Amino acid sequence: MKLYEQYAAEITALISNGQLRPGERLPSVREARARRGISASTIFQAYQRLEREGLIHTRPQSGFYVCAARSALGDELAVTAPRAEANEVEVSELVFEVLRAARSSGIAPLGSAFPGPDLFPLPQLARAAATGLRRLAPNSIVENISPGNPRLRDQIATRYRLDGVRLQTDEIVIGNGALEGLNAALQAVTQPGDTVAIESPTFYAALQAIERLKLKALEIRTDAETGIDIQALGEALSRQRIAACWLMPTFQNPLGSLMPEARKRELVQLLRQHEVPLIEDDVYAELYFGSQRPRPAKAFDEAGLVLHCSSFSKCLAPGYRVGWIAAGRYAQRIQRLTLMTTMAASVPAQVAVLHYLEEGGYDRHLRRLRAALMARMSAAIQAIESAFPAGTRLSRPRGGYFVWVALPPGLDAMRLHQAALQAGIGIAPGHIFSPDHRFADCIRINCGHPAADVLPALQQLGALVHALLRTPA
Amino acid sequence: MKLYEQYAAEITALISNGQLRPGERLPSVREARARRGISASTIFQAYQRLEREGLIHTRPQSGFYVCAARSALGDELAVTAPRAEANEVEVSELVFEVLRAARSSGIAPLGSAFPGPDLFPLPQLARAAATGLRRLAPNSIVENISPGNPRLRDQIATRYRLDGVRLQTDEIVIGNGALEGLNAALQAVTQPGDTVAIESPTFYAALQAIERLKLKALEIRTDAETGIDIQALGEALSRQRIAACWLMPTFQNPLGSLMPEARKRELVQLLRQHEVPLIEDDVYAELYFGSQRPRPAKAFDEAGLVLHCSSFSKCLAPGYRVGWIAAGRYAQRIQRLTLMTTMAASVPAQVAVLHYLEEGGYDRHLRRLRAALMARMSAAIQAIESAFPAGTRLSRPRGGYFVWVALPPGLDAMRLHQAALQAGIGIAPGHIFSPDHRFADCIRINCGHPAADVLPALQQLGALVHALLRTPA
Known part of the structure; x- marks a missing residue:
């Protein structure tokens, strides 16, 4: 065992036996070096390992803290075990109704799926598009057809490496976008009637895709801190045939949960034993608040069973619709599905993103974006804590821009959704995140928009919750 | 009956009884006015009506000519009646193999699906993209989500009007692109196992979509001049349940056939009687060589049963992937399918096309494009006639950029495809245009690329055909 591994194991033990408690600050690198006489880089490596494992997290300009992974809060938010049988899915209608409402102009965007458009380098992208298109040789258009622009594919691969x-x-x-890859992945590895394992709650687009392809969904208990319950998944895999898993191990939508790296590894190994493909939705991974991008499940994929999907839509170029899938052994099948249905991502979008990446500055943009999102989430959480009644519980994600809020007992989220819309506020009611509308007392709040939009809306929403609790439906 | 209708009926009778023969020139508007003493506009209206009916066609700077609709050539090219049963489709593998070969660089693009990229106003589009993106308010990105940019939808609707x-x-x-709309349309109106009526031969993407969605294909006899055999279709509709028709009434790919307007009307009425939706692929309609855009079947759709698909890919902006579907009563279903799978066409592409259209100049570009394609097709037909052996028959489309060539007996198109590839020439063998590879003696030639690429390749291809006929496989 290397020295940094020893030190990491020591801290892990202190956390496990409760001597270091959730929220507690760890010694800074300098302090630890002075106390233990080991090098700063060893300590830093140990802290990075612990962060990847989900045991500690960084607060910039502040230090390293023990995660609340198993705190009372996490337990409170944990959901009751979903039913053991796979369900047919009929959620699309409700999802469309909710999304349409949230998209209307003049509606505060707490129900939106995207962060504030003010956060993106749109003028730079526009210049990159102009440059890219000006330099485009007419004959090279064909190079952008699926599997896509070769230089852009290289850029994407290099960033992973x-x-x-x-x-x-x-x-x-x-x-x-990632959405096309996710849908193609699901079609590539299933036949109508098959069962797909999903998180509970799950991203509604997974439910829509399952419904569209006439599949069944099997919900697996998912923790608001550490993601899907691997033991429950393992039991399900032993019990019945599961054609695929569709999961979001990093900053899950809507919970914000982050599977520690060790659990991601375990997940990949488990699925490999059963030869079950994993569709990994990784679109929020770049939006981490810690010091390092959490590695995806794909990092542990030796069998080519992970179909890893991501995009630039949430972190660089909303609306450009440039996403990708690293599809392992399914790559050719995915390329063909794309050729048959959309043929290619749009050339202007591909060359704009390519030239933006080649000119540099993406990492600088990402640092600013992460800092802004962390500040916005922190302010939103404070606003919820102050405006919502006692008994409200909420997730505290370490990345992304969604907060999952469990309302006090007695208030149905669809009722709140209707009342909020009347008041000009969009929210995403918990109903749309489960095939059987199990999360009727939860809402997902997008806190990635400017504080001037989000904070007054949260104040008003809190007041609505108070009022609705006083007047039963 | 109005005066122009009377005059049109007169000419129709002359054509029917053989007094005006295929290829014969009609009196010019001035001549007819002088002879008959009726106004130029009446004659012009009559000629337009006859052109829409597919009885005559215009050659710019030359005059009006009787179509070869029922000439020996047309009959020779007519295919044998397809089997009356619907088939499961397994064509994708071969299509991909053929397309991959044709896409390789350095291969003469006679097998390509797109016209020469030199024909498109790419610099103007790049400027329009830059302007559009510069003016784009970040908050307006959401306006481009499916059903798409409202101003662009208006521009498209206005052009039809x-x-x-x-x-x-x-x-x-x-x-x-149109391809997404076509695929969404097919998914919206069918269930796995359903039967879809198609032209014979048909566009391979239809076969791929039918295969992907686990449907069956019923091929209907299709004439190289006048399109699908409506009587045969009517008999099939009376005999069995058909869930949808996927057709290309205007400049069909690969035949180039153009259904006369009266037959389009008849088609729409027939399908309405049976309450069967028509998926109309209209992507080549703007590439007419006559004086007017042939109206689509959609023009006669009073019941909202026509799902009309088109795009800018073949006539303005290849690679931008901006298409549309006018989906009648299925519009909401299509919008939702799009939202679930790709969410939107790319914003840079939508705003580029929008600004290009708003700035004007599209019609001027189209006129130049049509003239160029007509000249290229005419030169290619001459080259085929001079280079290919006797017994070769070919279509003479009045729009688009494909020529369908029936090889002399004894030569299999896959054999020619392999030999041509060795010689650096791509072609599309007839096999990929039918579920049972019925068109084994035909090839589709793309003549929309520059003459310097196309003509030498055709010479070489003709020599190959001669050689292969001398050396049986």
Whole structure:
């Protein structure tokens, strides 16, 4: 065992036996060095390992803190075990109704799926598009057809490699946002009637895709801190045939949970034993608040069973619809599905993103974006804590821009959704995150928009919750 | 009956009884006015009607000519009646193999699906993209989500209205090329196991979509001049349940056939009697060589049963992937399918096309494009006639950029495809245009690329055909 591993194991033990408690600050690198006489880089490596494992987290300009992974809060938010049988899914209608309402102009965007558009380098992208299109040789248009622009695929692969994730450029297929890749992945690995394991709660687009492809959903208990319950998944895999898992191990939508790296590894190993493909939705991974990008499950994929999907939509270029899938052994099938249905991601969008990346500055933009989102989430959480009644519980994600809020007993989220819309506020009621509308007392709040939009809306929403609790339906 | 209708009926009778023969020149408007003493505008209206009916065609700077609709050539090219049973489709593998080969660089693009990229106003589009993106308010990104940019939908609807086709802006959904709309349409109106009526031969993407959605294909005899055999279709509709028709009434791919307007009307009425939706692929309609855009079947759709798909990919902006579907009563379903799978066409592409259209100049570009394609097709037909052996028959489309060539007996098109690839020439063998590879003696030639690429390749291809006929496989 290396020295940093020894030190990490020591801290892990202190956390496990309760001597270091959730929220407690760890010694700074300098303090630890002075106390223990080991090098700063060893301590830093140990802290990075612990962060990847989900045991500690960083607060910039402040230090390292023990995570609240198993705090009372986490337990309170944990959901009751979903039913053991797979369900047919009929959620689309409700999802569309809710999304349409939230999209109307003049509605405060707490129900939106995207962060504030003010956070993105749109003028730089516009210039990159102009440059890219001006330089585009007419004959090269064909190069952008699926699997996509070769230089852009290289850029994407290189970014993974720099983060310690070995991806093959060959397995990357560029498509129209992550959503196209996710849908193609699901179609590539299932037949109508098959069962797909999902998190509970889950991203509604997974439910829509399952419904559209006439599949069944099996919900697996998912913790608001550490993600899907691997033991419960393992039991389900032993009990019945599962054609695929569709999961979001990093900053899950809507919970914000982050599977520690060790659990991601365990997940990949478990699925490999059962030869079950994992569709990994990783679109929020770049929006971490800690010191390092959490590595995806794909990092541990030796069998080519992980279909890893991501995009630039949430972190660089909303609306450009440039996403990708690293599809392992399914890459050719995915490329063909894309060729048959949309043929390619749009050339102007591909060349704009490519030239933006090649000119540099993406990492600088990402640092600013993360800092802004962390500040916005922190302010939103404070606003919820002050404006919502006692008995409200909420997640505290370490990345992304969603907070999952469990309302006090007695208030149905659809009722709140209707009342909020009347008051000009969009929210995402918990109903749309489960095939059987199990999360009727929860809402997802998007806190990635400017404080001037979000904070007054949260104040008003809190007042609405108070009022609705006083007047039963 | 109005005067122009009387005059048109007179000419129709002359054509029917053989007094005006295929290829014969009609009196010019001036001549007819002098002879008959009726106004130039009446004669012009009559000629337009006859052209829409597919009886005559215009050659710019030359005059009006009787079509070869029922000439020996047309009969020779007519296919044997397809089997009466619907088939499961397994064509994708071969299509991908053929397309991959044709896409390789350095291969003469006679097998390509797109016209030469030199024909498109790419610099103007790049400027329009830059302007559009510069003016884009960050908050307006959401406006481009499916059903798409409202101003672009208006522009599209207006163009139809100017051509005498009443489309509702509300029924238009913008997507990633026509292909996404076509695929969404097929999914919206079928269930796995259903039967879809198609032309024979048909566009391979229809076969791929049918295969992907686990449907069956019923091929209907299709004439190289006048399109699908409506009587055969009517008999099939009476005999069995057909869930949908997927057709290309205007400049069909691969035949180039153009259904006369009266037959389009008849088609829509027939399908309405049976309450069967028509998926109309209209992507080549703007590439007419006559004086007017042939109106689509959608023009006669009073029941909202026509799902009309088109795009800018073949006539303005290849690679931008901006298409649309006017989906009648299925518009909401299509919008939702798009939202679930790709969410939107890319914003840079939508705003580029929008600003290009708003700035004007599209019609001027189209006139130049049509003239160029007509010249290229004419030169290619001459080259085929001179280079290919006797017994070769070919279509003479009045729009688009494909020529369908039936090889002399004894030569299999896959064999020619392999030999041509060795010689650096891509072609599309007839096999990929039918579920049972019925067109084994035909090839589709793309003549929309520059003459310097196309003509030498055709010479070489003709020599190969001669050689292969001398050396049986």
